[in-house]
Amino acid sequence: MIKTVRIGIIGSGGIAHAHVNQYKKLPDVEIVGVADVVPGKAKQFIESQSLENAQPFEDHRKMLEMDLDGVSICTPNVSHHLTTVDALRAGKQVLLEKPMSVTLDEAVDMVQASRESGSMLTIGFQPRYDPNMKLVQDIVQSGKLGKVYYVETGGGRRRGMPGGTFIRKDLAGAGAMADIGCYSLDMALNAMGYPRPLTVSAYTSNHFGTNPLYHNEADRFEVEDFGVALVRFENDLVLQFKISWAMHMDSLGSTIFLGTDGGLKVEPHGTGNWSGVWDGKVGSMTLFHDFMGQQTSTPVPVIEHSKELFFEKVRDFVDAVRDGLPAPIPGEQILIQQAIIDGVLRSADLKREVSIELPY
Template identity: 25%
Template sequence: MTSRRNFLQKLTLSAVSLPLIPNFTQNSQASMNHNTKKASTLRVAIMGLGSYATRVAKAMLDSKNAKLVGLISGTPSKIKDWQATYNIPDKNCYNYENFDAIKDNPDIDAVYIITPNALHHPQTLRVAAAGKHVICEKPMAINAKEGREMVEACNKAGVKLLVGYRMHFEPNTLEIIRLREDGAFGEIKFFQGLSGFRIGDPTQWRLNKELAGGGAMMDIGIYSINGARYMVGEEPEWVTAQETKTDPVKFKEGVDETITFQFGFPSGVISSCLSTYSTSHLDKFFLNGTKGFAEMQPSTGYGPIKAWTNKGPLNFPHVTHQTVQMDRMAGIILDGETAKIPVDGREGLKDLIIIDAIYKAVDTGKKVKIDLT
């Protein structure tokens, strides 16, 4: 944990020294222009070689349009192991102190940041300054202020910022949205999102406010926040929220164990959601309208996703979410394609604004207005 803190301090100091408008060298400008050129394959370096990065890397082996070509890690032994597994050359491997040098590496188009939440902001600023596209795991940052700075930095650098919303490409999810838009469920009235599991090791970074930015809400609750928005098809106007903490030793100050929260939408739709680190097997979405309903359980896990409506089950074959995600993101970055449900930095920022509002509602006990403009 101490080493994580040291990394955070170093990276934060590095980010502070960077201007939001990068001064590009000729090499970095050339690299940026190369990255935005149409190409058949998105060449990706993964930053942070933990368990989820492993899942992404394995999924990319089956990608048609994305390829793992580089590694960034603070652990030399991990880099050596990954090099052997994925045939990554030494020249494409970096640590957290020297990865700014990717600006001079034409073999890398984008960096996928899969590190603790608090590191996303400084690392994104540095990757953008190097002229490389950014794919960042969710939550995009630990608050909306950081999220805005990330969006601004990538815009000014002329690179794209995408967020790892794998469910935005999942076929059952997209089919329910299509049915809702076609009026199959009538006038939408209610949404329920349940997101939770029992967290284990009390020393892990997810239970460290400095690195996680919070607790369950930042890790699993964001699925119900984002899901409420794309399932209802509107943006929430207000939120109320209540926190429950049964283990203040494991869940210290600023690390939420369980939060229930309620949204109000412009059309009158209401939602009731739960985010928790203390109850397992909570992964359910329920959308109800005047003519029918849709239900998913599991709704956001790695799959297979199970979904049905009042007319019967949906039977889409399971596909590895991260494989589809990376292929689609390659199209977005290289060919200007768009996603049915956005996955850009602005989408990530909206979730951060809502998370800030939820924590404010918990702290004040009042209904909090949500302004996504």
């Protein structure tokens, strides 16, 4: 058993601060290296975070030559594939920020690298650690809904468009679909045991992001700010997926699961321009069913908790590294949602339905 888990950080942008802040809470963790391609940025990050025992690197491969047990990968989306594969092949356990990759082929390559190296690849979806997300999964898989045949998920911010690297196609690869849509997909797909998708028919647009009335970087906005898709799965299951960074509407609605014996409605938590997406808590839940031949609905009590979801994600990774446990959120699973996002973007570009081919 590893006594002290030695961690390296690849990428020192905003999300890296969140990772380091949580690692610092764990007494059995030492951050020993930080890598960033921007000259001087890793050193500046180390100083700002008071990481006295960490060495700075401009080349992540040099850092991977160190005695490391695991790495957090916090780079822009377009770099996830390269840095993850390099880390896995170097024998390091990997906690990768979402989204998993830009394309399905990249995700497949990452999973293959994990299998060949024997190194763990886990993807950072902290909403899974909300006990209410587990409750949604338990209800769907309990059989109370009967056969689930239709699911609707997604989320929409009235105004909640990021900027910088998030809106550059060469760095982010995709926009709202990958940024917040991946949370919505994980919520629904995880509840259903990650079924295999077959086809996708989708539409995307960026009417708000490219309009200077709504975004101060409109001339540099290259990704989608809205998307909708119909996804067909094995076992005659259909999912409607919709997401928006900005719109003239207060909400894109609830997440719903329709089954032959019942239905479940799940409302997002919070209010305001940046709410309405599944990157955090659950608002309310209602079970719709018949009782004694009568239509009825039952409120599902929301579990109150004080968990720091990001901390739970990081701690779970450290526990897995230290104790040799399986990946908490395995890459093989998230590869499926990456296949859907990849299909959405292909379908929207071709303006027709496309097939999804999975290698596993």
